[in-house]
Amino acid sequence: MVVSSIASFGRYCMFMMQVFRTPDKWKVFFQRLVSEISKLGVDSIPLVIIISLFIGAVITIQMTINIVSPLIPSYSTGLATREILLLEFSSSMMCLILAGKVGSNIASEIGTMRVTEQIDAIDIMGINSANFIVLPKVVGFVLFVPVLCVLSMFMGLVGGWFIARFTTMISVENYVFGIQSFFNEWYVWYGIIKTLVFAYIIASVAAYYGYYVKGGSLEVGQASTKAVVSSSILILLADVILTKLLLQ
C-alpha cells in the first residue's frame, strides 16, 4: 500500500513534468485553453449559482434558528452566514462539488481518449500528448475557478438575502448590516487562494487517472471514480494545511 502510493506519486510527478512543457503550438494551445475554460469553467456556473443560492439560504435559516440569545445582536445571522461562505463553503465545499463534476469529466474524457487510441494517435504524430491534452485543462480551470469562487460567495449571500426578504425570520436591514459588519478582505483572498490550489488538484489528479487508464469502458468508469475520491481527499488535506498557513 505504502510502496504503491509512493510509486503512484512518483508517476504523478513524472506526468506533471510532461504536462508542464512549452506547448508545441501556442496558437493551438490558446484555442484549446478558451475551449476548456468554456467547458470546465463557464459550464459550471449554473451549478455554482444553484448550490450557492440554496446553501446561502439554508445557512441563514439555521443561523437565525440557532442564534436566539438576547446577548447576541440580531445582525449576527448575516455576519455568520458571510463568514461561513467566505471561509469554507465557497472555496472548499464548492471545490468538493466541482471535483465531482469537473474531475469526473476530465478523467472520463481523457480515459476514453486513451482506450480509443486517440492519445496514441497524438503521440505518434510526435506531439507531447500529456502537454497537449492536459495543460489547457489545468491552466483553464485554475484561471477560471476564482470567478466561480467569488460568484459562489455572492450568490450565497443573495440566498440569505432571499430568506430575509421573503420570510419574517430576520429583517433585510439586519441581514445587510450583518454581512457588512467586521468585514475582513483577507478572507476573500484566502478563499481564492484555496480554490486555486484545489482547482489544480482537481484537474491534475483527474487527468492523471484518465491518462493512465488501461482496458475499456469499465476501467474508464473506475478511473473517474478514483479521480473524484482522490481529489476530494487531497482537497480536504490541502484545506487543513492552507487554513493553518493562511489564517494563523
Place this chain on the structure above:
Amino acid sequence: MIEAKNISKWFDGQRVLYDISATFDTGKTNLIIGQSGSGKTVFMKCLIGLLTPEEGTIMYDGRNFREMSVQQKRVLRSEIGVLFQGSALFDNETVLGNVMFPLKMFSPLSHAEQLERAHFCIQRVGLTNADEKYPSEISGGMQKRVAIARAIALNPKYLFCDEPNSGLDPRTSILIDELLSDITHEYGITTIINTHDMNSVLGIGEKIVFINKGHCDWIGNDKTIFRSTSQSLNDFVFASQLFQEVKKFLEREYEANKNV
C-alpha cells in the same frame, strides 16, 4: 524502406516477440498477418515507436530509429501516418477538424492552404458532404476513410494501418483495401498493414510477413502464399471452410495438371 532486425519484446517477463526480422518495401502494400494474439500488433507498435523493443534495430530508409534524438524522432514522426484499428478520430472535432489537426500542428502552410489540402484529402478518400459531421455521426467505413485522410494529410513516407478492415462489411473492406493500395502506389508510400483478413491478403498482399506465436514463420506475397510449405501458415490460411474448398480445388487442379 523499413527494415526490422531481430526484434524481441517482453511483457512482465513473458516474451511475445522472438527475433523478428523483416523488410518492408517502398511503394508496396506490405502486410503483417497472423492469428489474434500472435504478436503482430505488438510488432507494429514497436515499428512505430509506441512500444520499445528490448532487442533489435529498426531502420527507416537507413536511419536507425532507436539511435535517433528526440528532435530526429519528431521529424520522422511527421513522416509517419497511422490508421488505428478503431480509427482513433477525435470525438470533439468534426471530420474537417480531424483532417486539419496534423496540418495545424506541423504544416507551414497558411490556413487557406491547409483547408485546401484537407479538402483534397477528404475528396481523395471519397468522402463528400461530411466536413461538418462528427465521428459519432458517420459510419464505420466513413470513419476509416477520415482516418486515412488524416493519415495522408502531411504526405507521409510511411503509412501504418492496424486492422483497417475490422468491423467492416466485406464490400466496404474491399473498398478500403483498394483505397490503401491506390494511395500507396500513387504517392510511393511504404505501407504496412496489420490484418488477418484473407481477402486483404489476396487482394493487396504485395509483400506478406506471417507472424505466428511471436515468430516470423514465413515471408512471401499473394502469389506464393498458397504454395507455402509452412504448416502454421497453411493452418492460418485454410482455417475457413471457404479456403478449405479453395485448397481442394487447387489440389485437384494440380493433380490434373500433373497427369496431363
